[in-house]
Amino acid sequence: MSQLLERLRDWGADVDDGMQRIYADEEFYTKCLNIFKTDENFQKLDIALLARNYNDAFTAAHTLKGVSGNLSLDPLYKSLCVLTEKLRAKDYSNLDSSCSEVKRKEMEFLKIMNFEG
Amino acid sequence: MEKTTILIIDDSTINRNILHNVLKSKYEVVEAENGQVAFDILNSGAYSISALLLDLSMPVMDGYSFLKIFRANPGFSSIPVIVITGDDSTEAEVQALKLGANDFIPKPFSAVIVCQRVANHVEFSRLREQKEIYEIDPVTGIYSERAFFLESTLFLRDCKTSLQLFYIGINSFSFIRNQFGINTGNKILCCIAQILRTMIKEGVFGRLADDGFAVCLPRGSLKVEELYDAMDKGLSKLGLSYDIYIHFGIYFINDPTKNMRDMLYKAELAENSIRDSFVEKFAYYDQKIRDQLAKEQEIFGSMQTALDEEQFVVHFQPVYNLDSHVPVSAEALVRWNHPVKGWMYPSDFIPVFEKTGFISNMDCYVWEKACQVLSTPFFRDNNLSLSVNISRTDFYQIDVCGKLCALVEKYDLEPKSLKLEITEGAYSQQPLKLLAVMERLRGKGFLIMMDDFGSGYSSLNLLKDFPIDYLKIDMKFFENAQGNQKRSDSIVSSIIQMAQRIQITVVAEGVETEEQVKFLDSLGCKLIQGYYFSKPVALEEFTKKIGKKILVYQSGSERIQREMSYWETFWNLSGEGVSFFSDLFGAFGVFRLSPDGKNFDVKSCNPIAKKLFGEDGGRFLFEMNYEAMDRGCDKARSEHQLTTVSLLNNGVPVCVVLKFITDDDDNSFLFSFMAHRF
Numbered sequence: 001m002s003q004l005l006e007r008l009r010d011w012g013a014d015v016d017d018g019m020q021r022i023y024a025d026e027e028f029y030t031k032c033l034n035i036f037k038t039d040e041n042f043q044k045l046d047i048a049l050l051a052r053n054y055n056d057a058f059t060a061a062h063t064l065k066g067v068s069g070n071l072s073l074d075p076l077y078k079s080l081c082v083l084t085e086k087l088r089a090k091d092y093s094n095l096d097s098s099c100s101e102v103k104r105k106e107m108e109f110l111k112i113m114n115f116e117g
Numbered sequence: 118m119e120k121t122t123i124l125i126i127d128d129s130t131i132n133r134n135i136l137h138n139v140l141k142s143k144y145e146v147v148e149a150e151n152g153q154v155a156f157d158i159l160n161s162g163a164y165s166i167s168a169l170l171l172d173l174s175m176p177v178m179d180g181y182s183f184l185k186i187f188r189a190n191p192g193f194s195s196i197p198v199i200v201i202t203g204d205d206s207t208e209a210e211v212q213a214l215k216l217g218a219n220d221f222i223p224k225p226f227s228a229v230i231v232c233q234r235v236a237n238h239v240e241f242s243r244l245r246e247q248k249e250i251y252e253i254d255p256v257t258g259i260y261s262e263r264a265f266f267l268e269s270t271l272f273l274r275d276c277k278t279s280l281q282l283f284y285i286g287i288n289s290f291s292f293i294r295n296q297f298g299i300n301t302g303n304k305i306l307c308c309i310a311q312i313l314r315t316m317i318k319e320g321v322f323g324r325l326a327d328d329g330f331a332v333c334l335p336r337g338s339l340k341v342e343e344l345y346d347a348m349d350k351g352l353s354k355l356g357l358s359y360d361i362y363i364h365f366g367i368y369f370i371n372d373p374t375k376n377m378r379d380m381l382y383k384a385e386l387a388e389n390s391i392r393d394s395f396v397e398k399f400a401y402y403d404q405k406i407r408d409q410l411a412k413e414q415e416i417f418g419s420m421q422t423a424l425d426e427e428q429f430v431v432h433f434q435p436v437y438n439l440d441s442h443v444p445v446s447a448e449a450l451v452r453w454n455h456p457v458k459g460w461m462y463p464s465d466f467i468p469v470f471e472k473t474g475f476i477s478n479m480d481c482y483v484w485e486k487a488c489q490v491l492s493t494p495f496f497r498d499n500n501l502s503l504s505v506n507i508s509r510t511d512f513y514q515i516d517v518c519g520k521l522c523a524l525v526e527k528y529d530l531e532p533k534s535l536k537l538e539i540t541e542g543a544y545s546q547q548p549l550k551l552l553a554v555m556e557r558l559r560g561k562g563f564l565i566m567m568d569d570f571g572s573g574y575s576s577l578n579l580l581k582d583f584p585i586d587y588l589k590i591d592m593k594f595f596e597n598a599q600g601n602q603k604r605s606d607s608i609v610s611s612i613i614q615m616a617q618r619i620q621i622t623v624v625a626e627g628v629e630t631e632e633q634v635k636f637l638d639s640l641g642c643k644l645i646q647g648y649y650f651s652k653p654v655a656l657e658e659f660t661k662k663i664g665k666k667i668l669v670y671q672s673g674s675e676r677i678q679r680e681m682s683y684w685e686t687f688w689n690l691s692g693e694g695v696s697f698f699s700d701l702f703g704a705f706g707v708f709r710l711s712p713d714g715k716n717f718d719v720k721s722c723n724p725i726a727k728k729l730f731g732e733d734g735g736r737f738l739f740e741m742n743y744e745a746m747d748r749g750c751d752k753a754r755s756e757h758q759l760t761t762v763s764l765l766n767n768g769v770p771v772c773v774v775l776k777f778i779t780d781d782d783d784n785s786f787l788f789s790f791m792a793h794r795f
Contacts, residue, residue, distance in 0.1 A: 023139045023228035035131045059174055066203030067131050069225030077225075088206070 002026060004033075007112045011075060018072030029071070036067055037113045042106060049099055058087040061102070076105040120145045121239055122164050126155040126183065127172035127201070132224075136170055136201070139228040140235065152178025156186070159193065166196055167239050170231070171218070173202040173209060181216060188217035195246060197238035201226055254324040256303050257310035262331075265323025269333040270377050272321045273370065278335045280320075280370045283344075284384035285309070285330040286392055288362040297359070304355060309363075312351045316344055329388075331381055333370075341365055345398055364388050365399040386410060416469045419455065424478055428454050431486045433503070434653035435662055436624060439634070439643040442666035446502040448538070448626075448646060449487045450653045451479065467508075477514045480507065484524055487535060490656060492528040499663050504536035504566055512550065518557045532562035536587065539565060541573035552583060559584055566624070569594075571612065580619075588616050592637075592647070593627040606636065613640045666757045704729050704792040708739065712784045714747035715740065720787075729794055730766075738766050739773075746773075750788055753777045769794060 001015070005026065009015045019029045041060040048057035065080035083098045085091075122145040125136045130150075137146045147164055149155035152175060159166060169187075173180035180200060187193055197219040202209060205223030213221055220234055252264035260268060273280060287293075287305065294302035309330060313322045320334030332344075345365060352361045366388025368380055383402045390406060391397035400406075423429060430452050435444035453461040470476040487503045490496060496503075511517050525532050537558065539551075555565055566587035570576050572594055580588075590612060595605045616623045625637050628647030637645060650667055706722025719726075722734030730738050739746045742764040749762035754777040764771045771794050778787040 021225065021227050022135045023232075024135075028138055032131055032135060035134065039129075039131065041129075062174060062203045063129055066224035067129060069203075070132070070135060072225075084203075 002030065004030065004112070004115075007115065008033075008073070011108060011112055014072040014074055018070070021072060022070055032071060033113060036071060037110055039064065039067065045102070054087055054090070054092070058084065061087060073109060076102075076109050079105045121167040122147060123168050123170060123235060124149060124155060124158060124164070124166045125170045126150075126152065126175070126180070127170070128175040129172070132172065132201075135228075136231065139231060143232070143236070151175040152180070152183030152186075155183060159187075167242065168235055169196060169198045170235070171198055171200050173200060173204055173213065181212060184213065184216035184218060195242055197242050199231075199234055199238060201231065254310075257306050257324050259310045259313065260321070260323030262323060262325045265321060265325070265331050265333075266377050266381075268323075269321040269331070272333060273373050273377065276335065278337070280333055280373075281336045282368045282370060282381055282384045283330075283332040283334075283341065284366040284368075284381060284388045285332070285348075286364050286366070286385075286388045287328060288364065288392060290328045293359060293361070297357070301357065305352065305357075305361060308351050308355055309348055312344075312347050316347055329385070331384075333377075336369065341367060341399055362395060364391050364394070364397065366390075366402065367399055368402040383407075383410070413469045415458075416466050417473060419457075420466070420470065420473075420475050420479075423453060423455070424482060428456065429479060429482060430454050430655070431483055431490075432653035432655055433490075433659040434646055435651050435659060436504075436626075436644050436646040437650050437667060439638050439645060443664060444501075444651075444659075444662055445644070446504065446536070447659060448504045448653075449483060449490075449506075451483050452653075471508065471510055474510060474514055476508045477511050480505075480511055481515070481520060484521065484535075488524045488528040488530060491530050491534050495660055495663075496534075501663065502534040502536055504538050506538045506540070506568070509540065512554055518554055518561065521558065521563065522561055533564050536564045536566055538568040538589065540568040541570070541576060541579065548579075548582070555584055559586075571595075571608075580621075585621055587622045587624055588612070589624045589626055591627040592625055592629070592633050609636075610640050613637075613642050617641065664757075703794075704735065705790060706734050707778070707787060707789050708734075708736070710747075710750055710786045710788060714750070715743050717743070717746065726792065729792070735773075735790065735792060738764060738771065741766075749773070749775050750777070750786065753788065754780075754786060766794065 001009075005015045015029070018024075019026065022029070022032070024032065041063045045057055045060040045064065048054070048060055061080055061084045065077060065084050068077040068080060079098070079101045083095075083102050086095060086098055120143075123140055124147045125133050125140075126149045127133050127136070128150050133148045133150070137148065140146050144167075145164075147158060147166070149158055154177075155169075156178075158164065171180050171183065175183075180202065184198065184200075187198065198217065199220040199222060200210075200213040200218045201222045201224060202213075203224040210221045210223075219238055222231060222234065252261055252267075253259070254261045287309075290302065290305075293305070306324065306328070310324065313330065313332065316339065317332060317334060319338050320332060322330065322332040322334075325331055345363070348363055352363070355361075366384040366386065368384035368387065370380060383406070386406050386409065387400040387402040390409075391400045431449050432452055433447035434450055436446045436448065437443065438445045451463060453466055455461050467476065470479055484505050487505050491501075491503055495501075507517060521532075521535070521537070524530075525535060539555075559565060564586040565584065566589055567576075567579070567583070567585045568589050570580075570588045570590050572591065590609065592609075595609050613623050622644065623642045624644040624646060625633075625642050626646040628634060628637070628645050628649045630649060633647075634645060634649060637643075651662065654662075704723065704726030706726050707720045709718040709720055710716070711718070717736050717739040719734040719736045726734040729735075742762075745762050745764060749760050752758075753760035753775040757777060760775045762773045762775060764773060771792055774791045776789045778789055780786050
């Protein structure tokens, strides 16, 4: 397995499950990861939250949740689940902490993806 | 084989990629990033999409909106939609399913599951399509016959009220389709189907294989007149140049446990009873029809035994040649000597035989009998031929050529002695197949007769295309020509002339009057078959007729007049030729013999007869020897030959040669005689 995938696995992603889930070999899985890391929904989520546009935020989070789930990027997925449910239920209490958690996991993910070496 | 194509509708590129990757080994995959693009793809017709994978949250057009529009289009109704979405809430699922999604897979999904579900839905959809092929009539879109019986049986089982069945028939539909084309035929069928759709609110209806329609509905729900009127109106709106006549056969269902096919058949029988009427519109199944059905059942039940026990008897109707005055051939006609019902004629049993296919068994039997008869010395020596009928269904059920060839070989016959009569009905179905068989038959030496020429719709056409040796005109078709006998006669005359021109021999059958005989004779049609000369008779009686000349003009007085004028012209000639002739032949004249054989009334005689036998020309002489004369006359009449009688006239032997001319209306006989005194 490539170093990238090893690192993701160390981070907490269930890489084997992810590949199996989408019927992918390492190459395709990696390709998907690379596409995902530039997913515009990350930006959309940020902007929506800043603007307190919770509907748009929900849509973006929801989409991100789906893909991360499919790729079995568990840490990111879990954080997105929490946020999505809150937004769906229009429960805006402690929203900030949920958003921060998502941001943190997102950063972690991107760091691994962009790591060269 | 074309790969099945799946359309993925999801705004997320990565999701599409993943799904594409998952499906690509088994399917062709097309992608759309939102509902609108999906519609563009679907409507372009560039792909034949077998299933959809649909995301719910998309820009421009989301999954719900897409579903609403998609399911409203009947053209897409058979394509399964599998919703794959991150929104795994119950509301989302319910909403999607309500809008017509077939399945719901939450994200994150498992590729294996998605694949399997897609496969299941594609397969299910395919099976349903196949089923529809069997259950929906492709022309009208309503139930096919099979589906009608299935659905109506269920309807009958579940319905609490009493039901009735309609059998709707279209008069001469196959003719209409042949004349005006398949498209017109289909228009008519669709028109009727549409009216059924509009008017039958409760019940089941469908199109039957024979181009009829069946309806099963509650008795009180719709008046048959209303339905009839609606159809009549609808059909006339089609603007065809030919009036369409439809008929309804109606059967009330009293016993819901009975088989639907049997019950519909009863409605069909009722329709059959008025099928050709231009006045009757509906008929109810009743006692009369039930009796007819019972009769048919009886025939059906006893026909095999009849064949095995040789209850079918072949009779022969002679065909006379007007020039030679003797029979030259006969048509073999079958009668059934039924042990219970007595003698039955073809019209009694042929319809049932045709319906059940048994006709071929019977025809083979008749052909064999005919061959047996032809192989007898009597037939061979007298150079007689027979004609047999080939029913239209024979061509589709048995190897006609093979069978006939085998028979002529078995009985060592010349094929041309067994003439084959084919009726026009046989030509109209699958003409190419028939043509092939006919050419084969002729190749083997058989001669073909086209029976009932002029009775159907396309006689001339058929004459052009099929190889025929004989044509049979049934004079019954040309009698009672709605007041215009002259026109009818003209037509017969034209047919005969045409046949002569294309070197086809004409046989006239159904000849019943002297007038017809004279008429046909004058046109050069010399082969006559009909009750005027003889009805169909058993073999024994037929053989007796061979060699016996018949006289063409049967009315006694006219015949006598003809003969008399001939004779009188002959011996009233004056001049030397006459006396020479008279000297040569001696006395001759014509006398009438009374029915009791004792009275000889010499109607006319030549001068020598008078000189030799007295003014009464021989009467006295004959009456003196009336026993011998009577015997001689009898012989002359029964054998149609010149017969010699030796008489004594005052001890002087007289030799009288008798020839039978004709019988008169009052049963007396006319003879001519020549007498020499030694």
